[in-house]
Amino acid sequence: MTFALNAAVSGDTRLFAIVGDPIAQARSPLVFNEIFQRMGVNAVLVPMQIPAASLATAIAGLKTIGNLDGIVVTVPHKISMTGLVDRLLPIARKVGAINCMRRVESGEWVGEMYDGEGFTRGLRKQGHEPRGMSVFQAGAGGAGKALAHALSRAGVKALQLIDVDRAKQDALIAELAHAYPDANVSAGSASPADVDMVVNATPCGMAAGDPLPFDIARLDRRVLVADIIMKPERTQLLCQAEERGHRIHLGRHLLENQAEIVAEFFGIAHG
Amino acid sequence: MTFALNAAVSGDTRLFAIVGDPIAQARSPLVFNEIFQRMGVNAVLVPMQIPAASLATAIAGLKTIGNLDGIVVTVPHKISMTGLVDRLLPIARKVGAINCMRRVESGEWVGEMYDGEGFTRGLRKQGHEPRGMSVFQAGAGGAGKALAHALSRAGVKALQLIDVDRAKQDALIAELAHAYPDANVSAGSASPADVDMVVNATPCGMAAGDPLPFDIARLDRRVLVADIIMKPERTQLLCQAEERGHRIHLGRHLLENQAEIVAEFFGIAHG
Incomplete structure (x- = not known):
């Protein structure tokens, strides 16, 4: 009965929330409350x-x-919430979505998007500096968009994108080319090669019988294989990559690092 | 660092709130979260x-x-909140205020007032059955009103009321006479006698130098002396009464029992 431990919320506890629908599956309350606990902050999310x-x-x-x-913002509110804050910060303006908002001293609520930053910080913490990498990414939906923006900001050398929805894929490529004039973004193939990292930003791999989101047969063994799916922790993609001798990068690094960045945004310094 | 223990709030935790202004002093979060913990309920207030x-x-x-x-409702919202629920339950209709509201199966929010019930249940738990008692009460404000209604419903034999604001006092006497045609309610004197219980429902006694809210010199030693002030736990009234040999009844019994009743209203059975 670990849930019993919330008896310590008192009248002067500061409040944070995660809003979404559904919400029961959200891991943010556990992750943030662990951060508050570790930092000795009288707050609850x-x-x-x-x-x-x-x-x-x-x-x-x-x-x-x-x-x-x-407030932490999750599916399906990340885009619509941009119209409900008083001001968008720079990344949110570029991505057109937010994953967090807070009240600033003026009383205004400002929104920012750190989903992609969670991924790139996670990569760095695991020793994989994205700057200068050639990256292949599958998925141009909400998560894929955040990732591709963050990888572009992080200074990847090249970014190849695919999505089963070709219109979405092409729209994201055009959007990135416009937002980061120096970026080298192009359409990829379903069987990537000649890259330093491949990453799955599609939901493909969450269900047991899912096919691989892309083929890994042509990849050199030194290529890093990343997934942003959190459940299962080791997707079929990661299992096969590991068997073939690739280094892999787990989805939970994104959440952990995104939470840390959002906690900083909330004014909770981390240690 | 007891506040650190809220790390156990998770995505599927049910939510309750106490709304008021100010709120930092509110003891309800600690009291309710202790109840949730004891009952093994995955909820946080x-x-x-x-x-x-x-x-x-x-x-x-x-x-x-x-x-x-x-939602638990506290000062200054107890009266205005009656206009914001979809339906008032019977006590709230009589008192014209609510201290709690909840969503019922139809989706409606219903409000009820249990402040007074907390006092009468607390009395009973301490072995003081209010039915048939002659009671003197000082204070006809929000709390006094809830208490006087609950004492009337509990079937006291007679209720004498005083308030420094004579208009408030007379209005409450008239209100009670209308709401409970069998009740025997009258204006009291500042030096009560010939009663079974005296209770302070004024704020007088919260500050160190406060005078007594009424005189206890004429009271028989068998009279029960009650206060609803929680801080200090032993008001000047209770200290002097104890010195004179009276049994006393503490303010915290009200909060503890009111919380228990509201938890039942919220659907949390208690053990």
């Missing part, structure tokens, strides 16, 4: 299940709560 | 500081949160 249709009403209400200092 | 001016906006927002099951 609670889950709030808010349907898309009531998001505007809900956020108008939440903004009036004096001791609510910040 | 968090403080929300909401200014009176934004109450309607805040509540409209909170009602949209799917995993928010109930």
